[in-house]
Amino acid sequence: YSAKQIGYSQKFVEWMQQSYLPKGCLGDATYYQNYIPKFSPTNSLLGNAINTHAHALPLMYGAQTKIYMFLKKDAQGKFVPQNNLGDYWHIEANQLQYISNPVSFISSPEEYYFILPDYSSHSNGYNADDKAASNLMGFANHKNITGYKHFYIPHSQYIVIITKNNEALPFEKINIGEFFTEAEKQFPEWQKVTPVSAENYAKAQKNLARLKEKYKSKWNNIAEMKLSKTQITLQTFVNATEGYDDIFDTKDIYGKEGNYTSFPILKVKKTTKELCKTNQPQWLVIRWTMSMPNQPYNIHLHESILNNFNFDYVYNFFFDPEKIKNQTYKPLRFPSYKEVAVVTDASEASKKNNADKNVFFFEDFSTTVVGKIPIGWKSKLGSAGSSSVITNLDGLDGNWAVVADYTVTPGEMKKPLPQNFTLSYDVVVAQNFTWGAKQLHFKLAKETSPGTAESFLDLGIRPGYDGRDGDVSLETKFPSPPGYSNGSNTFVAPGFSNNKKNNRITVTIKKKEEMLQVLIDNTKTAEYEKAIPAAHLFNALSFYSYNPGANDKYYISNIKITKN
Template sequence: MKIKALLVALFTFSFANAQQVDNRGMYDKKDFEHIEIGWLNPLKNEPAKPITENGWSYPVNQTDMGIKIGTWLQQTYTPIGLLGELKLDLFRPPASKYKGTKYYGADEAEKDNRLALPNSYGALAKFHLCLSKTSTHKFFPTPGNHCYTRLDIMANNVELITKQVIALSTPTDYYCTMPDYTVGQKGEYEKDWLDEMTAYRNFTGSPNLQPYRHYLFPVGNQLSYVVIMTRNRQPLPFEQVTVAELLRQLESQFPKLHQFALNRKLIYENYLENAKKGMQVLKEQLKQQENKFVYFNTIERQIDIIDLANIGSNGKLPNWIQTEKNTQNLDRWGKAVSSSTNYPLLRLKKGVKEDCAAGGPQWLVFKMDGPINAGYGGAVQLMDNFVNRFNYDYVYRYFFGKDKVIEPYQPLGLSFKEKEQRASAASELSAAAKKNAADKTVLFFEDFSNTAVGAAPQSWKTQRSEISGEQPVVATLDKVEGKWLRLKRNAAPKNFPQNINGDFELSYDLLVQKGDVPWGTPGIDVQLKFSGNAGEKNVILNVSPGDMNRADAAGWIMINGLATCKVSNYYSVTGFTGSKPVNKATVSLQKKGESILITCNNSKVYECNTAFSPGMVLKDLNFYVNEKNQFYISNIHIKKL
């Protein structure tokens, strides 16, 4: 089975202690996942200078604000598992050099339309994952790779949070849509994984972000997280476009759209005549709705003369133009079966460019790419700093507060190092751990008693969730004795005794709270790797609690890897329900010679006398939990028989 093959493959995962490079000087990212790498070229505390380029002019007060923003980011976070690259960033794009030529089309017009935008300044950070070692740098971005996470913090920025509607925009008027996604949004972006991504590292629920608008930006090469703050908490300087304005702007831009088509040779018989008819259809069909606002049914909607020609050829109002925020989708009997979200057409207000030409920020945009790998330690640290450690309130008070801020910037909470030091503080071993340590028949025992609550056990190799980024950590539960490892993904002991031969018993305690394991999802795999003269054998016990919605539903154990034994699809274990608030089971595997005996809560589940070849030894142990589930494990015990 493919799933089982994957689980067996995951059995072998590990983290290397040394940083090694290949013959091209490239690192394997797992070697530096938890290493403090830092910034490539930290910003220096130098006097700001005015900058003029491509017709854009930034006075010294604006470049100084950009340096301050970058410095605050630098003070907030020393990159872990990623190489940070930070610089002052000023919005100063060049205009098109092809205006008036046959090469001038929508892409070139888009450049000229940016002239309608205001001055924008701040900091750009890139956090590189693909790293190499060079003759001058221990860590350096690998040439030719673009595997980095981008973070922009910009004052008065428009492009980071909008998509320009090129056909309507001009060098003096900027028309756009504003992509955003919130949990449960219907229509174009109605996907469960977007909800999961929105909640990544508590982005939606963080108290640090609650005073400010924050949402997932769902378009582009990589989805992004956006935080916006405005002066006096006013709305952003956009206004919705009415049907009347859309029609006027389309008519005024018609010659330009025609020229774009000619330049690109997008012509066919009667297309110009049909495009003119299309404009008439729009006017006729929408004349009773001229005061309504325009919405598009897709966030990245662009318009060209072919769209108008298509309207003229069929004489119908296209469905991409809407006049309501939500559209009801009807079945063939006219009954609403679902709804779709539409996106308002917006225009940057008049005078915004002039207001932002020389003064301070009117609004601030914080935008960070979603993680390349949500379970990678460096990505988790980066997101946690973006969500919880960056001091958004200080920035708001500094730029927009009524009183002058005189205290220096301070990030919130503890740094990665401080958290690591606090979490790794050892606790005293339990009486059971001390007793087992003194017993020579006990080969291995772990109850996590010497690991602080909230910390990952130092003596275990663990893997973060690739959905939430959560790491397995030690926890306690109400009315439950002892400490437990809260587990998703993998956990394997580093100090596991190699080559356990002879007769032994492995036992471990499992615990789930009601709701931790949804019905129909996989249970927890306990993976044992054996080796001997006959080769390797991977034995997997998959244990699941019963349905949490049925009080009488028993749990079960599935067994994989015993090719020489007759094994049923599953074995019921009545003592491991899923419906109680806390559900606990003790699972045991005994190896005696060639035989195997499996019990749950002291009741026999399975037995076979031909499970092992003579001389087989236990070499490794791993626990694996599916991303959608959560299990707790403790009292892992291996003793000689």
């Protein structure tokens, strides 16, 4: 490695430190180069064989920040890492190994074959859960990275790749013929590393010959396979008898082709390997992990990189230096930046209700700017790390808070609620909301500590389909004193379906002494004469849902609690 390449790695560290400051964690930073492994007597033959493939990788150098999330205090009372677990942010020149899945069976110290698991560019794309994660905080179309190749590897990491003039990565797709030619070449090598019996070795050779004949007419077709098929061994060929799925099969259980996501097998162009040895990176990879995406420290890392890191400066530094001549790196936003909440005028309904002494609480989100987190509300992040924002709905007045795959709670509501009250809220779902998706839950609880409820009422609701009624679930837990409501029931939600542009209903919950009533658009859905102890006081309120689907959001507004 040249002094200039080492210097670039050091710059990567500086750029990271200027763009990100860990919150709730400890962080450190370092730079590194490719580790080229040698034979290790303590490693297995298989481990050594696969490790030698690193000799075929392009020259790589980079930097990382490591964020330790588990901490303890040392003898001096200073916070130190409790263990070695952490999340990472990397910037690397010519990185390949850690953004790809190796096809080890045909790889060697001379040639590295791999798959790039970029679901975003595949026609089948991500599944529903992964799609939600792939757009965490707008990653899929974020303005700061939209000009660069970027994708999410499920349950692994977010990746941004920068190339000169946004050119395609310098990789070649191999054809089926090359795959079988290389596989046949490697048979004796793998028999030394992971030997099978002489009988099975002969069977593997026979099956290889059968596959070559089977794919003879597709010899020049691009070799594509599912990610689950990349871990090929000699046993794979032993098992590749007629009638079984083979390496290139992508049929589903019904025999239909193309329903599974497959990726081409790639290798690095030979000229590129030589160019990677020069002081000019051939591509740059900015990547970061999200091992705990519903935790604030991880969301902070993700948000900091997307909004603070100056991707364009990095591009210009390496590929168009005249644009930034005599300019040092500056983040787009400094880590100390704090967004000031912009408050808009309250609606007339909000002013009127908040002036009414009988109205205990009212919220129509009119003071929050569209696109921002509801002022005065807290979001407990969901599986994709998303949180509620305010939106307008075409054809409906007012502001609406989105609830999808997270929990939202009012942070500024007085506590406890009145002993007797009428509580109502409006709910909207879009047309073609997925039938069978999860409910929107509204929960009233008496908590002894945050998140720990000794008693509660949980009302779930979701729309029907094609004009059919929706459904309501009601779960209650009032164990003390005995004799009150404990258990769950289901009811019909009349008129709540998914066939209109905006499917809107009003849910009303009334508590009067021991009685509990639930109404949907003024139609009584449930009534319990002895449901809740008369003197019971709720002190927590929340809405939650766990739907990651883009069309399966709930919209809430006009939340009102009136003292009875």
